Amino acid sequence: MAVPVRSHLGIHHHWVPARPGPARLKLSRLVGLGGLVAYNWWVITPFLPGWLPSPNPLFSDMAATDQPHALVMQRLDLAAGLLLLTALLLRGPIGRTGSRPEWKWLVAFAAMAAVEGRYPFACASGLDQACRTQERHLQLPAQHYVHMLAGIGEFAAITLALWIAYRRTRTDHSSQAALFRLLTATMVIAYPLLAVAYFGDRWGTIVEPMFFIVFSTLIACTLFEPVGPGPVDIDLRSDRAATPTSRLEQP
Secondary structure: OEEEEEEOOEEEEEEEEOOOOHHHHHHHHHHHHHHHHHHOHHHHHHHOOOOOOOOOOOHHHHOOOOOOOHHHHHHHHHHHHHHHHHHHHHHOOEEOOEEOOOHHHHHHHHHHHHHHHHOOOOOOOOOOHHHHHHHHOOOOOHHHHHHHHHHHHHHHHHHHHHHHHHHHOOOOOOHHHHHHHHHHHHHHHHHHHHHHHHHHOOOHHHHHHHHHHHHHHHHHHHHHOOOOOOOOOOOOHHHHHHOHHHHHHOO
């Protein structure tokens, strides 16, 4: 959502983000909350018999097509990605202090999350050694590797978004800046643990929620941040005296 910058000379080709109106703002937050609920389906799995086979696999393994209840999880993943993508596009990049450069990376994150839901793992490599062997030898269907690439893109996009948000607010003393610092510190701890969980096939369902919580918090913070000033019309009439034509017109 953007508007053209205008001057007395006409419409310029430079575009700036538009400030969302109250109705669009409320709708984006409502849709975003639905997306966050769907994204965090992992919360209920420990309370459902048969849904959490062990503490070792990643949650993507539980949504693999050869696993029980996989279809429900896949549909929730797809719905989460689409809802979050819609919410972020409705919300737009304008925040408390103007346009937020991390917004476009959050949009990329949501899109990758939807792709993951659309193309799930063909089998659970964290639960099945034969599946892991086939995965490493590129013997699985293409959708399996699409899911892997989308997952890498998803994590990379939102990690970059968090880093940009942290850098953007590092000199602030606001509660939002403090939250970004906390989330960044959490990611510094979580990534080595995720590497251990993935390559060792251990404690995936304990480590991965750290990322879900960080990602969800960042999305919620983006959606619920107050809207600052939007774009203003630029009047270039004050610059006429500096142009060659205006100097020639002077007596």
